[in-house]
Amino acid sequence: MGKSKTNKFRRPQFNAEGLSVTAVKEVEEDHDEVCDGVDSPAGELLEKLQSPSADVREFACASISRLVQQSQTIPGFLQRDAVRRLGPLLLDRSLAVRETATGALRNLSACGGHEVCEDMVKQDVMTPLTALLRECCAGFETNDALSLKGQKNTVEDVANEAVNLLWNLCESSSQALSMFNKAGILDVILQCLERHTHNIKLALSAAHCLHTVTEDNAELLCSMNNAVLGTLESVLLSSQADMAHTLLRTLAAGSVWNLKSSLPTARQAQTLNALMATLSQCLELDAGTLIPQLRQAEVARSATASEAGNMEDHQAAAGNMAVEEMDEEEGVEPRTNGKATKIDKDFSDLLPRGKEELREATALLTAQQTSLEIIVNMCCSDDPSDDEWEEASSSDESEMCPDGLSEGNTSLLSPLCLSAEVHGALINHNIPEKVLKKTQFPSSEAMDVCRHNPTWKMLMKKMHRVQYRALTCLHNMLSTMDAESLGGAAALQAVAQHLSTLVFSAPDIPKEEEFLEAVTSAMRSLLQIIAYMKIPQCMTPQQLMSLSEAATCCDVVSVRVNALAILGITGSTLAKEKRTAETLQMIGSALLQVATKDANLVVCGEALDALFDVFADGDEAERAAENINLLSALKALQPVFKAKVIELQPITRNSLYAFFMQHTVVICLIAVSCPLLYVLCLQIRKEGKGKYSPEQLCVLDNIKVNLRRFIGYLETVVKK
Structure with a gap:
């Protein structure tokens, strides 16, 4: 949508x-x-x-x-x-x-x-x-x-x-x-962080904590001063090459980004450059090469260990069984509003003594995952507030942009509006190129090393997670950076070929939910740019249909939404070409089936939105629409969809006022002025927000209006 x-x-x-x-x-x-x-x-x-x-x-x-x-x-x-x-x-x-x-x-x-x-x-x-x-x-x-x-x-x-x-x-x-x-515990955490030259374990714990408490914490920004920023900058500029210090610098970079609004103007450019250099250096490391080397070093050390050392390793392996069992419980909580709240357990503290190489490998992967997440947030626009959505959805007939936002509502980091400093730093440190490299499947050699060793097996999930974060990072960069910055038409075609290889090279499309969510998001953003620039792309409609079929079986709503959007983009492009009616008919039938049968209203809305795009114009689209009886199908669907949207629509002060205006002015005045009645309305609104976010409700309301208009358009086409 x-x-x-x-x-x-x-x-x-x-x-x-x-x-x-x-x-x-x-x-x-x-x-x-x-x-x-x-x-x-x-x-x-x-x-x-x-x-x-x-x-x-x-x-x-x-x-x-x-x-x-x-x-x-x-x-x-x-x-x-x-x-x-x-x-x-x-x-x-x-x-x-x-x-x-x-x-x-x-x-x-x-x-x-x-x-x-x-x-x-x-x-x-x-x-x-x-x-x-x-x-x-x-x-x-x-x-x-x-x-x-x-x-x-x-x-x-x-x-x-x-x-x-x-x-x-x-x-x-x-x-x-x-x-x-x-x-005022911040100063205590900074003292622990400053111990990094003496106790890296304590410093890492402090860096993790600081990275957490500085995120979306406006109240803490008042405590920021030059001493705080100086401590973080000193960590960023530390030169130790081991993986623990690489992770430490990455976490410090994340905290600096969280505190960016408190940076003195004179230091912003220097600090941003140090931050970006830290992320770039971390992403340059090749886990596919380093993990086998670290494992070989562990084997060599074990071979020369004393009998007492061998006994310690035996006890360590027993301890790691618990680590492995808990690592299997890793998961991802349901996503809301496009954000991911992860349960991503870090077990580095559980690793017993004598597992230095495994600690190094764990720190490397954690650092790379964190680096990618920081870049994701750099290229992420803030969600509008509930009030903004309430105002945008106050009228069924309001004219809105395709995403439900009014023309004047823009964000500092809205698409193609990254600050010049951030945009330049990303390009100067070759971040897009390094992110793309991380989207590849994990090295088979590194995976084999971990697969055949019980204590290293937990790293397999971490390697895959780095790939998933890189794909999400690619999606955000495609959404917020212009095509020329990303290398132009040739580079975008290469990215399309790469994503096609990830998805379609194996006999079956991968079914891992995190992978599907990340790769379909990246493909959606890429296809939007390619369609806008009219660049030929390598993925066939048949391939994209197979991806859509696989995605509709996924429980994650965003995966289904992405797949439908991909079909909509593909179909709208094909509608402008000759002899594509048969393919459009196939796409339209698939979208209609989802719009009619999917249990989630957001998915149904995305399918309808895709139908509007595919069949908006063109002789091929008109022929295909007639063949699948699109008009009659949408007429049958409209009252059902409208009733569901109205049922979910929260009651606001504006909508309550409009409702009573249709009945009596006296009741209207009571509704506006009576605190008890307004509190009741807010409670109803709160209940309406249960399953769908304010943004989703706003967009669904917009689609409800567009569905009526689109049916009117199809009726005029039939009368020709």
């Missing part, structure tokens, strides 16, 4: 175990005994939190930390007030207890999901967590002195658990984010 929407990515929710090294062995030994039941272990372990023995408290926290990774145990702990019991232990006199207690809450927040995080914040977990973070940062210098004596780096281990807990809470709870802003 109109222009394809650009996608915007939100940061993933973090998930990791959070066990201290000393507690892991004890938990492993007693795990079977603890898991004999669900209720009794929860009660017993929570009672042990009050023990005068620090060792008992530490063991109880570590046991809880492990148990809450099993989702069925979480209600039992929550019912017994686990959060309030664990909270005070964040400030326990024993640092080991602090670490394991924070790890237990970290796991509870990660494995419990958004509702559990909200509940934890309501139970005031942020108060002891804030105090713990400040105490940890105050103890960093003392901790450095202890480290020189060879003692355990306990304070920074506790800080790492605390930062990860904070990250989870702020990712899932707006209240936690508000408390983060008001408590």
Whole structure:
């Protein structure tokens, strides 16, 4: 329906175990005994939190930390007030207890999901967590002195658990984010980030957290100053070449982009250049080559390891079985308004010692995925507010653009309106070319390496996800950059050939939902440009029909919508050519079937919109429309579609006013002035928003009007 929407990515929710090294062995030994039941272990372990023995408290926290990774145990702990019991232990006199207690809450927040995080914040977990973070940062210098004596780096281990807990809470709870802003915790996170020369693990956790809390956080922008930006810039300019620092710089780049509006004018160009250079350098790395090399290095190291080292690897492999099982739970939540809210679990903290090469590979793929998501957001226009859509949909007869927006409603980052600075930086660092390269299927050699090693197998999904993000990034760039910037007609034809190879080279079209969503979005944007520029393209209508058939079986609405839009673009192009009636008839029949039978009204609306495009004009289109009885089919469909749209249409102040004006002025005045009645209207409007977004309702209303007009047009064609 109109222009394809650009996608915007939100940061993933973090998930990791959070066990201290000393507690892991004890938990492993007693795990079977603890898991004999669900209720009794929860009660017993929570009672042990009050023990005068620090060792008992530490063991109880570590046991809880492990148990809450099993989702069925979480209600039992929550019912017994686990959060309030664990909270005070964040400030326990024993640092080991602090670490394991924070790890237990970290796991509870990660494995419990958004509702559990909200509940934890309501139970005031942020108060002891804030105090713990400040105490940890105050103890960093003392901790450095202890480290020189060879003692355990306990304070920074506790800080790492605390930062990860904070990250989870702020990712899932707006209240936690508000408390983060008001408590001034930003300076604490920056202190942890500045430890990157001493403790990359802690710095990475801080960078992840900072990347999350700076996204769409206008309140935090008031706290920005030169010191904050200076810290981020110093990270961007660091020169360490390992993958952990590559990921660190990428996350810092994401935070800088989130804070772009607070950048001093004099530093914008320099900072943007450093940011883009970081993303470019990350994307230059070839995972297909590096992952086999890292695996070979691990094999070589293992071959020379001592017997004790071999035993450690054996224990590590056992630990990684849990990592692998949890990695299979990765997924994507339902998308709304064209944005993806991911459950994208990062298990790098779970990897045991002795797996340095696997850590490097994981950091590489995470860095590349994050880089692509940042570029996606650079090329993504902000969604209009509910009020803007309400005004746009206030009249059935209003004239709108194809995407439902009025002519005067434009966005700073609307298509072909990227700022000159961002546009120039993308081109100067060859970002489009590097993104296109990442859209290729993962290297077969790298996939084989991971497929044949249990502990590396989890990287297969990560490699595919880099490809999916690259395809989404390509879609957004095609939607927001002009053709010449992308290389002109020849380059666009090459991109079309490449996408055709991805989709049609195998005997069957890939059915992976994330791939289909990303590749159909990219194809839709590309075909729109090709059609506008009248460039010949290599995909045949028959191929696109086969893609459409595969897409209609997909549960993801956006995949079906993209496939229908592709058919509409193809059909409207063919309608201008000779001897295409038969193909148009095939496309029209497919679109009619979807418009009539699909259960989702947005998909039905997209099918109708595509029909309007295909059969809008031309002798071939008229002949095809007659052959498939398009007029009678649409006449039969119109009252059904209209009734469904009216049923969903939210009641607003304007529409309520218009309704009562048709009956009596007195009632109208009461409706406008009575607060109770208006509150009722807002409640009805809220219920109407349940399944469809304001944008979708607006566009559906527009299609309802266009359907009536299109039927009138077909009737005039028949009378000729």
